[in-house]
Amino acid sequence: MNRRAFLSFSAALAAFGPRLASAEPIKELRIGYQKTGQLLVVKARKLVEQRFEPEGVSVRWIEFPSGPPLLEALNAGSIDYGYTGDAPPIFAQAAHAAIRYVGAIPARGYGQAILVQKDSPLHSLADLKGKKVAVAKGSSAHNLLVTALESAKIPWSDITPVYLAPADAASAFARGSVDAWSIWDPFFAIAELKQNARPLPIDPAATLQNSFFLANRAVLAAHPDVIAGVNADVAAATAWAAAHRDDVAELFAEASGVDLAAQQRAVARAEFTFSGVTDRVVAEQQAVADRFQRLGLIPAPIVVRDIVWDGKSSS
Helix, strand or coil: CCHHHHHHHHHHHHCCCCCCCCCCCCCEEEEEECCCCHHHHHHHCCHHHHHHHHHCCEEEEEECCCHHHHHHHHHHCCCCEEEECCHHHHHHHHCCCCEEEEEEECCCCCCEEEEECCCCCCCCHHHHCCCEEEECCCCHHHHHHHHHHHHCCCCHHHCEEEECCHHHHHHHHHHCCCCEEEEECCHHHHHHHHHCCEECCCCHHHHCCCEEEEEEHHHHHHCHHHHHHHHHHHHHHHHHHHHCHHHHHHHHHHHHCCCHHHHHHHHHHCCCCCECCCHHHHHHHHHHHHHHHHCCCCCCCCCHHHHECCCCCCC
16 A cells, blocks of 8 residues: 555545444444354344344444455444454554454464466466566455565565455456456455466465454444443354354355355365454564555554453443
8 A cells, every 4th residue: 555545545534533422322233244254154143133132222234345445434433343354454543543453363364365377377476576466455365465475585566466356356367467366265265166276385474364353442432341242242153153164154155145165165264263352463463564564555653552452441
């Protein structure tokens, strides 16, 4: 993300103020989700509705194509709670978004890859030099690409990133407009099954990526009990999903319209975990933030811990 793009993002965030929260009971809980991950399980099993609707709280689910627009909405107060990969919260914090980390999915990044076509002459990360690589700007795939290149001692300037949303990147990859694609499941699985796309070898240490649950700062301050309740439902859904992968694949296929075979492949390698934002997770996320600042992807250093909820207080 260059400086002009970053400033535009900052302006977009500043154009909205977070929904004013008060001590009065919350009437509607708005949750941002993507067509993958534990929140889909929570939604399908109506866990949040079962918890809050008897108390007169309605629940509204709002879908997003990726993490960056979800966090813009979270900052703007258009949603109260949501889930993203590791990179979007860093860009959002750097732009002074009104968000807080409230939960984490510690993971090893099995459901993501840097893909090339089956007959591509590219066989290593070094082969990406001078090539066009599609990636969603500010996404977890962006961080995967940055980290993978760094692990192979390849300067970021040696590639040409082509910033595209996943659906557009899928089209560009299929028609050969880009040489490679950094992406997550289920897009990863779809490309494997439909095009026999293959992942480039990556140092396993470079694929370590956590995902996060975040809340609007004002809503968290006024209603920490509500956010804690949603976290409890996510934890319950996570435990259920780990033990019912076939059911999860069917659920994901129905919700997303993605072929069941692709979802089965994605779910088979998914890591269903949930935890608080531990010291280890904070340290790993801080390393991502420091890397992005060093490369000029964010303009100044940030301290991740500054926006981590302790799980108890109202701030």
